[in-house]
Amino acid sequence: xxxxxxxxxxxxxxxxxxxxxxxxxxxxxxxxxxxxxxxxxxxxxxxxxxxxxxxxxxxxxxxxxxxxxxxxxxxxxxxxxxxxxxxxxxxxxxxxxxxxxxxxxxxxx
Amino acid sequence: xxxxxxxxxxxxxxxxxxxxxxxxxxxxxxxxxxxxxxxxxxxxxxxxxxxxxxxxxxxxxxxxxxxxxxxxxxxxxxxxxxxxxxxxxxxxxxxxxxxxxxxxxxxxxxxxx
Numbered sequence: 001x002x003x004x005x006x007x008x009x010x011x012x013x014x015x016x017x018x019x020x021x022x023x024x025x026x027x028x029x030x031x032x033x034x035x036x037x038x039x040x041x042x043x044x045x046x047x048x049x050x051x052x053x054x055x056x057x058x059x060x061x062x063x064x065x066x067x068x069x070x071x072x073x074x075x076x077x078x079x080x081x082x083x084x085x086x087x088x089x090x091x092x093x094x095x096x097x098x099x100x101x102x103x104x105x106x107x108x109x
Numbered sequence: 110x111x112x113x114x115x116x117x118x119x120x121x122x123x124x125x126x127x128x129x130x131x132x133x134x135x136x137x138x139x140x141x142x143x144x145x146x147x148x149x150x151x152x153x154x155x156x157x158x159x160x161x162x163x164x165x166x167x168x169x170x171x172x173x174x175x176x177x178x179x180x181x182x183x184x185x186x187x188x189x190x191x192x193x194x195x196x197x198x199x200x201x202x203x204x205x206x207x208x209x210x211x212x213x214x215x216x217x218x219x220x221x222x
């Protein structure tokens with residue numbers, strides 16, 4: 001299973017963009033890169049996923065490196081409600097999620 | 110669409126007992142996977158069921174088992190509970206491909222005393 005490396009924590013100011021990096025150098029060619037976030041006392045929430053191309057949705061953007069060994073989740077304008085632990089996870093066909101420690105994002109008002 | 114529902118929300122058991130947790134997936138989803146979350150180990154994969162068949166299994170002892178019914182609802186069972194089994198147990202449902210998002214429930218908080 002592909003392993004991931006993320007910063008333990010990051011801090012952002014409200015209304016500013018946030019770039020959350022993730023290294024997944026052992027990812028296989030068919031793994032999709034998924035991002036989830038987890039708020040306190042809740043299950044993880046899907047944010048975005050992609051394979052090779054950059055992806056955008058209403059929550060965030062995902063920038064995937066050309067060699068697919070890293071990706072960056074971009075929150076365009078952080079809000080207090082974005083404070084959570086963010087996980088990047090390469091997912092194989094069996095949905096065997098190998099969660100790393102994630103990045104705890106703190107948003108300052 | 111209703112989300113993933115896990116019952117019960119909280120559970121307290123004593124060592125040696127067994128427990129059954131339930132997960133109702135989003136309608137139409139055929140894959141249900143289970144995870145254990147503890148402060149020390151983080152989120153760990155238990156197993157995944159697709160169309161009533163266990164498709165993948167994580168590195169947990171045989172005391173942890175599961176099943177999936179024809180309506181895709183799933184249960185997991187833990188026998189001979191140990192103190193270390195205290196954790197948040199999460200299930201997630203999806204269509205079953207690696208290109209589909211996983212939708213998580215809010216978990217069952219199990220405390221073993």
